[in-house]
Amino acid sequence: GAVVSQHPSRVICKSGTSVKIECRSLDFQATTMFWYRQFPKQSLMLMATSNEGSKATYEQGVEKDKFLINHASLTLSTLTVTSAHPEDSSFYICSARDKPRMDNEQFFGPGTRLTVL
Amino acid sequence: AQTVTQSQPEMSVQEAETVTLSCTYDTSESNYYLFWYKQPPSRQMILVIRQEAYKQQNATENRFSVNFQKAAKSFSLKISDSQLGDTAMYFCAFMKGGSQGNLIFGKGTKLSVKP
Numbered sequence: 001g002a003v004v005s006q007h008p009s010r011v012i013c014k015s016g017t018s019v020k021i022e023c024r025s026l027d028f029q030a031t032t033m034f035w036y037r038q039f040p041k042q043s044l045m046l047m048a049t050s051n052e053g054s055k056a057t058y059e060q061g062v063e064k065d066k067f068l069i070n071h072a073s074l075t076l077s078t079l080t081v082t083s084a085h086p087e088d089s090s091f092y093i094c095s096a097r098d099k100p101r102m103d104n105e106q107f108f109g110p111g112t113r114l115t116v117l
Numbered sequence: 118a119q120t121v122t123q124s125q126p127e128m129s130v131q132e133a134e135t136v137t138l139s140c141t142y143d144t145s146e147s148n149y150y151l152f153w154y155k156q157p158p159s160r161q162m163i164l165v166i167r168q169e170a171y172k173q174q175n176a177t178e179n180r181f182s183v184n185f186q187k188a189a190k191s192f193s194l195k196i197s198d199s200q201l202g203d204t205a206m207y208f209c210a211f212m213k214g215g216s217q218g219n220l221i222f223g224k225g226t227k228l229s230v231k232p
Contacts, residue, residue: 032217032218034218034219034220038160042224042225043208043222043223043224043225044162044208044220044222045222046219046220046221049217049218049219051217057217091160093160093162095162095220097218104150104167104212104214104218105164105167106218106220108161108162108163110159110160110161111160111161
């Protein structure tokens with residue numbers, strides 16, 4: 001199966017700093033990538049959808065100036081949490097899809113645990 | 118808007134027994150896909166099984182099978198011969214056909230397989 005990696009797996013930062021999370025498709029070209037947020041013992045909530053070379057589409061209620069998404073290549077998308085606050089602490093998961101080849105399946109990264117002090 | 122409902126927050130089953138997890142959904146779409154994902158303690162999301170709405174035949178993957186009732190908008194997952202490694206959160210998910218692939222997840226069911 002296709003592999004998606006995320007880096008870092010966990011990060012701790014101080015309030016007010018910015019944190020960048022990388023999502024890479026290792027063995028396929030990801031035409032579309034998705035970013036999810038998961039609070040403890042809760043489900044995954046879609047934050048935004050990004051297509052390579054285009055601006056991300058954010059879900060209602062997600063601040064696009066706070067959660068910057070860049071999908072600059074077919075194998076890499078980044079999520080930058082700007083001016084992080086403790087309430088941004090969460091588990092962030094990306095997934096990737098190569099629509100022409102993979103029908104309707106998307107592959108998930110292992111997630112990044114963000115803790116903001 | 119589409120919604121996915123999983124009414125069982127937690128379930129448990131004895132090893133080697135069979136368990137069924139429930140999922141209902143609401144949509145006005147005719148073209149869509151339904152999925153069951155497993156999230157073990159590692160938090161890695163793993164696709165368990167997928168069902169295309171246009172297919173009448175229920176999907177099956179080894180010990181995992183679904184009961185897809187389109188008219189009732191029900192999509193339950195049956196796990197046969199439960200194994201300790203099946204212990205995980207299970208999420209039911211909906212995807213609109215022809216879309217970018219956005220998944221809408223239910224709240225999940227925590228399944229514990231007991232030895």
